[in-house]
Amino acid sequence: MYETKNPPLTPELYEYVLQHNPPLDPVQRELVEITHKQLGDAAGMQSAEEQGPLLAFLVRLVGARRIIEVGTFTGFSALSMAQALPADGKLIACDISEEWTAYGRRAWAKAGVADRIDLRIGPALDTLRALPTDP
Template sequence: MYETKNPQLTPELYQYVLDHNPPLGPAQRNLVETTHRALPDAAGLQTAQEQGPLLSFLVTLTGARQIVEVGTFTGFSTLSMALALPEDGRIIACDVSEEWTAVGRRAWAEAGVADRIDLRIAPALETLRALPEDRWLDLAFLDADKGGYVDYWEELVPRLRPGGLLIADNTLFHGEVTDPAAGGGAAAIRAFNAHVDADDRVDHVLLTVADGLTLARRR
């Protein structure tokens, strides 16, 4: 058995990480605080703060112009990616909640990037299946209902251009993926991770970022 090199993530070390990442902009900071204040029972659905700069970095690194996001919540991840897009870049953001995404809409407008975000309120599979089928997609971010991950993956991967990037969040599911008795979301993520492992259309890595982050590059 190999031992992890990951240090224990204490509150002090986590703050150190945040302090040494690119700082959140005013609209991002306000959105984080508004989400926790207005939706305290659901705020855990928000993408981790350190993932905001990472998503921005990956958009810049890949030169992405066309992005699809599955699972928007209050739009922190959406905002982080939109801020890194060129002016002609676009994000199709998929969600089913008018209430939660209304919080995001205000933040996107505050940051001046609302014109880069095409929010579609509908079941995500309906939205994805209506998208063009040719390989046009530069980047996709998947952070929605875990039971739908395999289906979303199967709609997104064929639409990725060669070299396009798919990012899937929560792929360690609070550490429960190692428990064969754990059902629900943990079982769904175990099935998703196995599905990704078996997919020869992509190269992929699973990282211990936040609650687990899978990066998959279309071959």
């Protein structure tokens, strides 16, 4: 368990949230652990672990088939959302760091969702501007 993010919760309330949240699967758990072990303070950028299942729930709720993520870091939120997409769904993941997203690439492959994620390295504004305007 890592620190709660915003809004700050008491340790007891955060523990309650985690206990009542769907558990992370082994690939998600490993990615969270590796990020914290290997990236030190930068790991604070990772989406909080309880946000993964929430994002997956929202993807299923709206029946999303295509997603654009701005800011992928080590790929936890992208992994969580891609797993909730249908098999032919697509997620465009935007980030400027080859180093950080390399963790994500490995996890996505391990989870069998690499084919749903199109990682684009470069400033997200450039990536977004280059997208076709037709759906």
